[in-house]
Amino acid sequence: MGEKVRGRRLGKRLSPGARAAWAKSSYADDGYLPLWRHMSDSAATAGLLWDRWLPEQVKRLVAQALLGGFADARALAVWLAGVHDVGKATPAFACQVEPLAEKMRRAGLAMPTMRQFGEDRRMAPHGLAGQEILQDWLVRAHGWNPRRAAQFAVVVGGHHGVPPDAAQVMDVRAHPRLLRTPGESEALWAAVQTELLEACADDFGVRERLADWRSVRLPQTVQVVLSALVIMADWIASNRDLFPYGVDGTDGASARTDEERVLAAWEGLGLPGPWQAQEPTGTPEELFASRFALPDGARPHPVQRAAIDLARRMPGPGLMMIEAPMGRGKTEAALAVAEIFAARSGAGGCFFALPTMATGNAMFPRVLDWLERLPDAQGQRLTVGLVHSKAALNEEYQELRSRGRQQIAAVDMDGDAGIPRPGSEKREAPAGLVAHQWLSGRKKAMLS
Template sequence: MLNTWSGPARSCWGKTNASGDWLPVVQHLEDAAGVMDEVWAVQPRSIRSLLSDSLGGPHAASTFARFLAGIHDVGKISADFAHKARFSRPDGTSTSYLCDQMERQGFVITAPQRPIPHGAMGQMHVQDWLLSRYPDAPRRCARNIASIVGGHHGMNPTDGDIEEMASGLDQEDDLWRITRDEVVDTMATHTGADAFLGDWMRSPIPVQVQVLTEALVIMADWIASSESLFPYDLTTSTPDRVRRATAQLHLPRPWQPLPGPNEATDLFRRSFPSIPHGKPNAMQVTAIEAAEAMTEPGLLVIEAPMGQGKTEAALMCAEVLALKFGQGGVFFGLPTMATSNPMFPRVRQWLDAVPTTDSSSITLAHSKAGLNEDYQQLMPWNAHMDVHDDDAATHREASAIVHEWFLGRKRAILANHVVGTIDQALFAGLKAKHVVLRHLGLASKVVIIDEVHAADVYMREYLKVVLEWLGAYRTPVILMSATLPPAQRHELAQAYSRGRHGGSAQVTLADNDDYPLMTSVVDDAVQTGVSSTTAPRRVAIQHMGDSLDDLVTLIEERTSEGGCVGIIRDTVARAQETFDVLESRLDCEVLLVHSRFLAPQRARREADLVRRLGRSGEDRPRRIVVVGTQVLEQSLDVDFDLLVSDIAPMDLLLQRIGRLHRHDRPRPARLHDAACFITGIADWQDDGPLFSRGVDSVYTENTLLRTSALLSALPDSIATVPQDIPRLVREAYAESFPWPATWTTRGEKADETAHTSHSKAVSRAKTFRVADPYVASSLMKGLTDTSTVDPENSSGRATVRDTEDSIEVIVIQESDGGHRLPSDIGEFSDAELPLFGAPDGALARAIASCTVSLPRSLSNPWDIDKTIQELESPPIDLSSWQSSPWLRGQLVLVLDAEGHSALLGHPIRYDSRRGLIVEPSPGKEALA
């Protein structure tokens, strides 16, 4: 500890532990200032440059961060905070001696009537301190700097809070203020901030610099608050404490790929050595050229057909952009957990192939990441090698490891590389505690969002504001889609440009049907069409009735010489009904895939499906029928000889068609020509199709009507893929649609209804959306001055997804004299379960992974509380499971020995072939 501290400053406690040990606040501040050097060192060049450009150079920027880390807890020097030591601990012990020693130094400690949080106290004091030093400086400059102190716990007080709390300081004893001044004065000298404060107070610190600095301060505070790293021991000097802690913590340095080959072919072969004789296609070459052509960080939108290698293109572009602009890693966001899980090993395999200067860190970021086996094997406690061992370090030189510090829920986004759901990016657009950490986590990387068309109106409001902030941070972004409507492309490009250049920036995009298409947005938009090397496929699209008898006949006729058939239904209930009929009547393998299987069973089914029906074709069956739901349209590389699909919005229907004749291979003679049969239409009326029950509850009527009209207008009922994709998507989402004459009234009414729903969704999203970067002037203005629910808890996802909350349950089953896990889930299939005492680690993880989501019919707003209440009162006592971190707070559905149960009067069944079946309650219709 510095020898210059006065007796009063040394007496103020900052931290205490269960043993009654304590740490002076000034020691914690010295620790935080010292560890900030390490936090600064692990930031990539892009972050350091952004701060340096606004703060007066690299030295000034690091000093700014160090100074704020060194004063972040100055508000603890107050009677309100000190009085906390008067309260007895839960075990009955007292730390009132901490107050006694402070009172001996002259402090007056009274019980506060309305306690002022120490963050707010620090913000008020630092602002006053700055204005007293620089009385002619704009007040806004002082507020912007001080708000970083005020928000170091993740949320800032509002202006109203500050005004109300400031009035309560009139009665404060002078010694508190004098000691706080001593701390800020000393830290300004100790960190070197004295030399720069005058410059920082001349013009307001940009809001993006405030956000990133607050995130750095939070990181330094969290590290310095770890008792294992910084023990409550004052016998060691601060420099030695910091050196010992940072060596023990061993944070990985930013990802720095070494300069790679100049030729796209060489880059491809180095990046993906597992692809024999691989070389980039024209789309991938164009994408790499677009990335290399960027003179400044920008947005790249890659639009290309399904199965064309957009993932590989994005990863190669990410390497190019990270090398050019100093990003420290990659964020790869996908629509769902189910699509994120298989992407994790793909990204890690790519990282293993890219030469770098040092090992970097990686995380899988979604609510069930801890149950992913690929991720679990990389955990520090599961690692087979010591990362500090020379051989291990050599082995991992070009790979990414899981670092323990990034396993915290709010820290995962800060790892160098993050694979997860798109939600993890959208959370950066949500007003929530510690949102600044999400900003730092994204701003430091190349951000990739796959299947961007899957974001609905509500989600796009968050996506747009996140793109605005990423533009302000000069963060390279890559968006990918096979079916992106032009209007959405424009609004996303416009959002990034507004953040990059200000709210009045405009982007001009050509209205054409070039495809594949690269859209690059830096100063303005540059669009490059690609000459597709993919041979056009003529897909016959025919409507057929909803009769299952007709479906059986079609399959029998078309697969008489073999064939792999895909049937995609819009609801689980329709898929299950179809499966039941086909399995009983077809003389071939029939497989069912949907989202209502137990998670391990679903993952295994999907992996097996990709293995058998994917690119390699080594185990391709002679004859198989796969019945599924929307899971078949999202990121599964499967190839069908014949496709039957329920009607769906045009972009999603084309995604499904992308699974038809996907790869170049021989086909059975009767399936040589690609054909897609459209179902889900019960009847045709004068004003358009009458959709089958359940179909129109999934998608809006206007999108289904538009798809039906466009399909009916196809010349000779033929769509040429991929050439027709951009035109069909553009026309399907055009602002004005040319309805068939007899459909006009119904179609315009459906459009009006959709427009109203659109406006309501936008309004709902804006309720908790952060302010635009060109509107927010400080952390206190629309960013961290309001708290919402934690976005990572069970209901938090609904804040960035405009859907009803889905209830997820663990499924267990009765057995002879006890209870067991279901069959066919892996290592712990049929394992007997302890009901008294928590299961051990491996078994607890297996139990936690045996989850399934209930249908929306059991979790709608008027039934969800009753459903949860029933689940919280299972027929057996599972209270002892609450002591397991894997099982705490989880809801459990208990099946009888035959796999039956009930909820809200609905009979429920589960079997490994059909998944979860929810029957209608007596007298009611079946659930979709």
């Protein structure tokens, strides 16, 4: 797994107020998940995504922005996933479920009811609240420049897809009671927020790195990538079927260790690893013969040879445009070049875009043939997605979906994607290819 799964220590040493903060609740029963537990689950999930799923190219992008390279990059991703919901330790969020709010009040964290807050509560969504709390902590407790702190904190603020704008930030700063109830408990609210962040810095291994990160300029591309990873970790860790909880705030299996809990969830999800392309070293004839079902005696067209030669001579992956008359093998040339580019860059996938559903459906079997012949397809699963609104009617795609379905309820964040149809009798789907159920829907299909 690369690193130990952490987190159980975090919950055991927290104060009663910090342990009382909640993150998830169920309308169907009285079950809920404490905030510290969700922070731990999210961090561990981010670590597994980094170790087992994220392509090398993405890791390198983050690592290049940090003084400690790949080790820093992984630690930062895990830490940001761990602290992403710290904004739930606020009155504006906690008041939403009255029995859980009352439990926090008994621990000394006074707060109005949701009705008493009224519409003002909506000015402090927990992502924005978390951004403010994290930024303030980095500045106040660790001496960061506010602008540098904002580069990191915006990942927390944008973990529901859109980072807060300046007007939203000004609104929440003008209403501090949404983050900490004024009066006797205000100091305790601040102490609980600080306690959670300090515990995460210790448990997720970044305390010694915070001083060095003060000088980092985090490029916007890296902020976006880290936000995406945090969002994905949060989606997975928010799934009650993968990370169950009980009426007393436990996970329903308290005897399990952190590692057992997280690994059980990961195995239940069953995400295949990234595509790890191997750069082909043979001649163009050997490459095309091994990747495509060419007729006996067929030779690559000159445009195909030129594309392969140019891809191999390019110092790094770039943009290649191939123009040729119909029937000259542009599709095969493009796929061969994509394999070379992916091997050189560490990319973990290939996006094949076409203008219509009809052309997409027609091309889909050809892409499957190519995927089936890739060296990386031998011995491990690769995921594939047909991403248009009527993909559910494509028999080959539904055969792949039936192989990728998991016995997990509600894993599709975008709603029911439909019941798999029987596979086509004309073609058997490759055993190494699946259309993973979790990697479907309008929000996640691009991850397949």
